[in-house]
Every structure is written in C-alpha cells, then in structure tokens.
Amino acid sequence: MRDHWISKFAIAESVAVLTAIWGVPSLIAQTALTAQTGQQGSGGERTKAGQPARPMPPIPRLSDGTPSLGWVDPAYKGVWKPVRLRDYADLLVERKEEGLPFQPWAKALYEYRIKTEQKDDPESLCLPPGGTLATVNRTASPWEFLQMPEQKRIIRVFEGASHMWQVIYMDGRPHPQEAYDLPTWMGHSIGHWEGDTLVVDTVGFNEGHWLSTMGAPRTNLHHLIERFTRTNYNTLRYEATIDDPGAYTRPFKIGWNIAWGYGQELVEIVCTENNQYPNLFPDEDTLLKQLQRKP
Amino acid sequence: MRKKLAAMVVFAAAALNTVPLSAHHSFAAEFDENKKITIKGTLTKVELTNPHGWLYLNVKDKDGNVENWAVETGAPLALLRQGGDIKKLLATGTEIIVDGWLARNGSKTINGRSIKFADGREILAGSSNNAAP
Numbered sequence: 001m002r003d004h005w006i007s008k009f010a011i012a013e014s015v016a017v018l019t020a021i022w023g024v025p026s027l028i029a030q031t032a033l034t035a036q037t038g039q040q041g042s043g044g045e046r047t048k049a050g051q052p053a054r055p056m057p058p059i060p061r062l063s064d065g066t067p068s069l070g071w072v073d074p075a076y077k078g079v080w081k082p083v084r085l086r087d088y089a090d091l092l093v094e095r096k097e098e099g100l101p102f103q104p105w106a107k108a109l110y111e112y113r114i115k116t117e118q119k120d121d122p123e124s125l126c127l128p129p130g131g132t133l134a135t136v137n138r139t140a141s142p143w144e145f146l147q148m149p150e151q152k153r154i155i156r157v158f159e160g161a162s163h164m165w166q167v168i169y170m171d172g173r174p175h176p177q178e179a180y181d182l183p184t185w186m187g188h189s190i191g192h193w194e195g196d197t198l199v200v201d202t203v204g205f206n207e208g209h210w211l212s213t214m215g216a217p218r219t220n221l222h223h224l225i226e227r228f229t230r231t232n233y234n235t236l237r238y239e240a241t242i243d244d245p246g247a248y249t250r251p252f253k254i255g256w257n258i259a260w261g262y263g264q265e266l267v268e269i270v271c272t273e274n275n276q277y278p279n280l281f282p283d284e285d286t287l288l289k290q291l292q293r294k295p
Numbered sequence: 296m297r298k299k300l301a302a303m304v305v306f307a308a309a310a311l312n313t314v315p316l317s318a319h320h321s322f323a324a325e326f327d328e329n330k331k332i333t334i335k336g337t338l339t340k341v342e343l344t345n346p347h348g349w350l351y352l353n354v355k356d357k358d359g360n361v362e363n364w365a366v367e368t369g370a371p372l373a374l375l376r377q378g379g380d381i382k383k384l385l386a387t388g389t390e391i392i393v394d395g396w397l398a399r400n401g402s403k404t405i406n407g408r409s410i411k412f413a414d415g416r417e418i419l420a421g422s423s424n425n426a427a428p
Contacts, residue, residue, distance in 0.1 A: 084425070119324035126346070139346075267372065274344035276367070280325040282399050290327060290399055 056233045059196075062149055067196045067230055069145040069154075079159070080236055081261040082141035086214045091136075091254040093239065106217045106247035113215025115293055119282050122209045126271035128162040130186035131205055131224050132240050132254070137161070137213060142261055145228075154191060154198070159266040168200050179204030183220045198228040211242065219246025234260045322396075322424045326406040330397035334364055334405065338389045343371035343382075348421075350407070352391065366393050366407040369421015374410075377418040384412055396424060 060072040071077045085091055089099045102110060113120065123129050123139065134140045139160040146155040152171035158164050168191040179188035183206040191200040202224045211218040222244040229237040239255035242248070288295050322328070336352035348368035353361050368374055375381050392411040398404035407420030 117323040118321040121321060124321075124324075269345045269370070271346045274342055274349065275346055276349065277325070279402075280398055280400060280404065282324050287324065287399060291323075 059230050059233055062147060064149040066147070066149065066193055068147065069198065069228060069230055069236070070147065076233070076262065077265070078260050078262045079142035079144050079264045079266060081259045081264075082138040082160075083136060083256065083258060084138040085136050085256060086212065088132075088212045088214075088216055088242075088252075088254050091256055093253050093255040095252070100216060101249040101252055102216075103247055103249055109217050110215050113210075116284060116287060117291070118213070118215055119284070119287065121213070121215070123161065123213075124275075124277045124281075126162050126275055127208060128164040128185040129209055130164075130166070130184075131202065131209075131218065131222065132211065132226075132242065133209065133213065134158060134164075134166065134186070135226070135238055135240070135258070136256075140164070142264060142266065144266060157266065160269050160271075162271050163269065168198075175201075175203050180220075183207075185209060187222075187224070194227075196229060200224075200226040200228070202226070211244070211247075217247045219244055221246035231257075236260070322406065322422075325398060325400075326396045326424065327399050328396050328424060331394065332397050332405060333392060333394040335392045336364065336390070338385065338387050338391060339363060340387065341385050343374070343385070345370060347423075348374060350385065350391070350393070350410075352393070362403055364403040364405065366395065366405045366410075366420070367423075368407050368410075369419075369423065373421030374418065378416075381418065389413075393420070395420065395422065 057073065057076050060068040062068055062072075089096075092100075123133075123137070129137045129140050134143070134156075140158045141160060143156055143158040146157060148154065149170075152169070154168040154170060156166040156168065158166075164186065166186050166189060168189045170191050172192075173190060175188050175190060180203065183204045185206060185208060187202040188204040189200050189202040191198055193199070203222075205218060205220060205222045205224075207218065207220050209218060210216065211222070222242070225241040225243070227237075227239045231237050236258040237255070238258055239253060241251055241253045243251035285295065334352070334354045336354035338350060338352050340349075340351040342349040342351075348371045350366040350368060352364055352366070354364050355361055374385065378384075390413050393405060393407050394409055394411075395405040395407040398406070406422055406424060408422045408424070409417050410420050411417045
C-alpha cells in the first residue's frame, strides 16, 4: 500500500514540479498538475503516507461577501506558487495563430534580447518586476493577497525579487494624473469585483523593466487589466489584457492557472544583499561569439 | 530499489517545489552549458545569501598549486531543506566535490549543479540552469 502511494505521488509531484519549472505544460503534465491541484475536486493537499487526503475546502468568503484569495482557516494556509512561463505567445488565449502583435521596433528589440540571452534583464539587477511579470515571474512568486475590505484595499505581497508589494485601491478612485507624471515600477492599481473575479486596472508603469522575462518590451503607455478568479481552493485563474500602444499594434490577452501552495509561508529575500551579476555580466561580443550567433 | 528511487524523487521534487526562487537571470548569459566541470576542494568561505548562495573553495591543481574557486548556488533554503545537517556541513574546512558549468567570463566561477560530501551524499545546488536536471 505504501509502495504504491509513494510511486504514484512521486510521479504526480515530479511532473507537476517539472511543469511549473519548465513552463507550458504538455497534456500529460497538465493532467498531473490537475490531479495535484485538485481541479477536479480530487483532494485538497499532499498527504503523509497512509493517511487519506483531506477534501479540498470550499473558497472562504470575507465579511463583505467577496471571496478570499488568501486563507481564513490556518489549517489551509498557503501562498500562490511560482510558475515559470516565459513566452507570452504560448500564453495567448485569443488569436494565438497571430503571435504577439509587436510594432517593428519592439520586435527588433525583443529579438535582440533573445539573441543576447536576456543579459540586460533589469531583474538581474534586482529591480522590481511589476505588471504581468509579478504573476508570471518565477522569482517574484510565491505571493499572497492581503484583503482589507474595511479599508477598501488589497495589498499583494511578494516573497522574491526585490522585497516588493503592490497596493490595489478598491475604493472607487480613478487613476490620478500623478500616476502618469511619475511612473513607477509597479504602476498605480485600482480594482473592483465582477462577481467573484477581482479585476485590477493598472497604469503608470515606468520603462525600467520588461513586459515578459523573455524580453517583450514595455513602455509607459502600458495599460494592464488583470482578472483573478479563484476557481476552486487550489486554483487561481489569471487572465491579463495587455494594452501598450507604445510597443504593440493592438491589445492582446494572455492567461494561465496558478496553484495554491498548502502550508507555505513567505520568507525574506533581499535580492540586493549579495548580487554578483555585475561581476558576471557578459561582454556582448564574447557572448555572441561563444553562442555562435551573428552580432 | 523502486521505492528508494521514488522516495528520492519525492524528496528532490518537494525540495524544488517549496524553495524560494530569488533571482531570475538568464543562466546562459553568465554560464556556458557546454562547459561542464567538476572540482574538488576545501571550503574557505560560505555565503548563504540572496539572490544566490556562494561557496568558495581551495582547489589543488595537478601541480599542487592552490586556486580559489567560486560556486554559485540557488537560494540558501534550497540547500538547507535537503537535510538537517547541511548547514553544519557547509562550513569552512569541509571538503566537497562540485559539478556544474563554467562562467563565460573566464573567471574561476561555476554555476553549481550538485554538491557531494565526503560520505558520498549528494545534494542539488539549486542551479538556475533550467535546461538540466
């Protein structure tokens, strides 16, 4: 009995982990991930040997009736787990056959960043990855939503990257002019509920960071609309409409599922404490020669 | 044998699953995945820091000359969660064997794939090379 459980679990766990690390899942991996995350209601968490799985709890609701995107019962505490999804073309939920709608300058820059293995990634210098990076980026994650309905705010706290957080104002305010005049790394976020979906609208991004970890560009015209829906306790459905007329010819929509990490808590990570990347930063000519790519 | 293998996979997978991942950089910009290297030496300095841990070790070359090498690891918790005694083992004076990939810039720097101790036990170094196991 124990033998059987260990090997079944090991396979599901490994495939799910490999999926999370290596990105867009194959059907097999997706099935294993589904099994692990209990999307079909098969179970709420990993078990110790010999013990039956606890059933997946229902999504708790807060005092104002909105769903909790975090936890209420400490027995089911956790965080939203990292994913590793790099190419937004793989994540398109519409018009997938068209690829990402780059403007020519943006396409050229994107290809340069791929050719040079993302050597200029601002995250290598510990700069905060805001926008969709905060959700797709494996190193900003894991993260938590801290919902404060009485204050009409939601704070999102990230473990990795730059010890960063995001404030989502839920009090009906518009984006102020200041958000556009003084753009920031995380932008200015306002949110509201549409049924059980949290909709977050963000503007005022600076141009210090990228749209995707592969190097798709972001400009200060980027307007991001994100939809977070907890479809069951284990699963957060994420969809983002990227509207950046500075770099793209039209808006486009990407989406994926995020898994709950039972029992996990955030630890402190301060990226700037011992970052050696400046010492390992490659000379471009040497890099391209070693990779046998044309300059 | 199958049970042992399965248990190892579970352990490794669980370790990978719950570790903080504190830095994205492109592995390929800094390290050459075609230049696999193995070194054996004695730890002179251990930095359990973010975004990467760093292990420094004195390595004797074939002529007996000593060179100090640097090994980049994943986030410190990625190492420590592979065993309760790892923190004690990763200390000045411990002899280890490291295999990994050489830095592109010609320095004596490795992105570590695994760390083996004198008793034969091997732990994963939490490499940022996502293309390799």
